[in-house]
Amino acid sequence: IAAHMDLQERELTKRNQFCEAIAAALRDVGIDDATAELTGALCGVVFHDAFTVWLQDPARHLGAVIDESAASVSRITNT
Numbered sequence: 001i002a003a004h005m006d007l008q009e010r011e012l013t014k015r016n017q018f019c020e021a022i023a024a025a026l027r028d029v030g031i032d033d034a035t036a037e038l039t040g041a042l043c044g045v046v047f048h049d050a051f052t053v054w055l056q057d058p059a060r061h062l063g064a065v066i067d068e069s070a071a072s073v074s075r076i077t078n079t
Helices: 005-028 033-056 062-077
Strands: none
Touching: 005 033, 033 062
């Protein structure tokens, strides 16, 4: 993917769709727009980070890697 601009663009489009789907689901349950957008964006970053790590070691459970990435974001926000 890193070597092909068209694949990078496709990946970015899919990531944006993922983030927007999360934001839309949050708005559907009454979360305000700003919080829904921020949460959707953070979820996209966490998943992208975790997926990148998981690709380097696919023997690991993806859910555990996602948890680790989310914990990293949590540590940053709690400092």
